[in-house]
Amino acid sequence: xxxxxxxxxxxxxxxxxxxxxxxxxxxxxxxxxxxxxxxxxxxxxxxxxxxxxxxxxxxxxxxxxxxxxxxxxxxxxxxxxxxxxxxxxxxxxxxxxxxxxxxxxxxxxxxxxxxxxxxxxxxxxxxxxxxxxxxxxxxxxxxxxxxxxx
Numbered sequence: 001x002x003x004x005x006x007x008x009x010x011x012x013x014x015x016x017x018x019x020x021x022x023x024x025x026x027x028x029x030x031x032x033x034x035x036x037x038x039x040x041x042x043x044x045x046x047x048x049x050x051x052x053x054x055x056x057x058x059x060x061x062x063x064x065x066x067x068x069x070x071x072x073x074x075x076x077x078x079x080x081x082x083x084x085x086x087x088x089x090x091x092x093x094x095x096x097x098x099x100x101x102x103x104x105x106x107x108x109x110x111x112x113x114x115x116x117x118x119x120x121x122x123x124x125x126x127x128x129x130x131x132x133x134x135x136x137x138x139x140x141x142x143x144x145x146x147x148x149x150x
Contacts, residue, residue, distance in 0.1 A: 027098045030139050031105065031132055038141070039091050047078035054141045055133050061145035063126070086114045089124055101134040102142075108149070125149065 034053065041049040051071050054060070060068040060077050068077035089111030096105045106129055113124035131143035 025098060027103065027134070027139070028096055031096060031098070031103055032093065034132070034139050034141070035091055035093065035105065035107070035130070039089070043088055045082040045086055047075050047082060050078050051075040054144075055135065058141055059143045061143070063145075063147045082116075084116055086116060087124060088112050088114075089126075091128070103132040103134075103139070105130040105132070109146075 038050065038053055041053065051074055054071055054074050056071055057069070058071060058074050060074045062068075062077060062081060065077060065080065068074045089109045091107045091109045094106045094108060097103060106127075108125070108127045110123070110125045112121050114121040125148070126146040127149045128144065128146040130141055132139050133142040134140075
């Protein structure tokens with residue numbers, strides 16, 4: 001075997017890895033589905049559905065509103081948000097990490113927000129941090145906060 005062919009043989013496994021599409025872990029697929037359901041529910045102003053996506057002790061930390069701890073408080077916070085604005089946004093996952101029964105996602109979102117009282121609409125863009133916990137009912141949102149990117 002020549003030096004060149006030995007070198008090529010050494011590189012072959014790396015070339016195969018580079019050309020192989022990344023296969024997501026089942027937990028990552030489940031978390032992406034959870035985020036998609038959250039996005040759909042948020043855009044539909046469905047506070048009841050969103051409440052079910054949180055753990056019993058879930059915490060919602062919305063920009064400009066007080067922290068809501070526990071499912072009923074989370075529901076109340078979303079009801080308050082939706083009484084003021086309607087949202088049409090899309091989330092993009094920037095980072096998703098799973099460590100056992102805990103995971104986090106760093107995302108950003110873009111779309112529009114419409115003020116309920118006036119009908120005025122404008123761009124809406126945020127960066128978000130989700131912390132998830134896996135329990136008997138599957139993955140749920142344990143902590144969620146967002147703010148405006150500078």
